[in-house]
Amino acid sequence: xxxxxxxxxxxxxxxxxxxxxxxxxxxxxxxxxxxxxxxxxxxxxxxxxxxxxxxxxxxxxxxxxxxxxxxxxxxxxxxxxxxxxxxxxxxxxxxxxxxxxxxxxxxxxxxx
Amino acid sequence: xxxxxxxxxxxxxxxxxxxxxxxxxxxxxxxxxxxxxxxxxxxxxxxxxxxxxxxxxxxxxxxxxxxxxxxxxxxxxxxxxxxxxxxxxxxxxxxxxxxxxxxxxxxxxxxx
Numbered sequence: 001x002x003x004x005x006x007x008x009x010x011x012x013x014x015x016x017x018x019x020x021x022x023x024x025x026x027x028x029x030x031x032x033x034x035x036x037x038x039x040x041x042x043x044x045x046x047x048x049x050x051x052x053x054x055x056x057x058x059x060x061x062x063x064x065x066x067x068x069x070x071x072x073x074x075x076x077x078x079x080x081x082x083x084x085x086x087x088x089x090x091x092x093x094x095x096x097x098x099x100x101x102x103x104x105x106x107x108x109x110x111x112x
Numbered sequence: 113x114x115x116x117x118x119x120x121x122x123x124x125x126x127x128x129x130x131x132x133x134x135x136x137x138x139x140x141x142x143x144x145x146x147x148x149x150x151x152x153x154x155x156x157x158x159x160x161x162x163x164x165x166x167x168x169x170x171x172x173x174x175x176x177x178x179x180x181x182x183x184x185x186x187x188x189x190x191x192x193x194x195x196x197x198x199x200x201x202x203x204x205x206x207x208x209x210x211x212x213x214x215x216x217x218x219x220x221x222x223x224x
Contacts, residue, residue, distance in 0.1 A: 004154075033212070042115060043155075043200065043214045056211045090154050098143045098204035099162070101212060103154035 004104035018079040025093030032074040037088040118215030133218040134185040141203030144184040
């Protein structure tokens with residue numbers, strides 16, 4: 001079974017731009033969660049989608065948004081990028097019931 | 113965002129030594145997961161625990177779900193250089209909302 005895939009793996013943007021990251025979950029998984037990881041803050045939960053609906057949301061500004069498609073693939077969008085948005089963005093897929101959660105390799109975003 | 117108390121924060125050990133780390137919370141969890149993350153990569157699931165008191169092994173790794181459901185520990189026996197990395201615990205809760213809460217991480221360094 002293929003694992004969680006994320007594209008792109010690396011991205012460089014400038015302040016004020018927007019970015020869209022993509023995540024394809026493990027086949028059969030309906031839950032996709034997004035996390036931001038920085039050296040100082042650790043793993044911070046952004047949001048979770050389950051069956052195309054946002055089920056949970058972390059404490060991030062409205063510049064961070066996401067969606068999930070009918071095939072469970074998910075996208076995350078960050079608008080009006082700030083320097084502090086530089087981070088490793090991880091997505092994780094699961095069945096949705098808490099049994100397990102598997103991470104993708106992450107997208108490393110650098111904002112200049 | 114909410115994070116679990118994970119200790120120790122970091123540790124240096126000699127190759128061949130045993131390692132122990134734990135996570136504690138004031139909340140009850142239904143599932144405990146343990147991950148290992150290498151630099152620049154996504155966390156890899158090591159062990160999943162589903163019942164209070166459960167003790168599960170994966171090779172040299174052993175983890176236990178605390179009987180109070182508020183804590184978990186991970187042991188690594190006979191450490192080797194490739195055990196270097198950051199270890200995270202995660203608890204899954206259905207209280208209020210379905211979500212995973214992550215520990216702050218334990219950075220392990222093994223001296224050959």
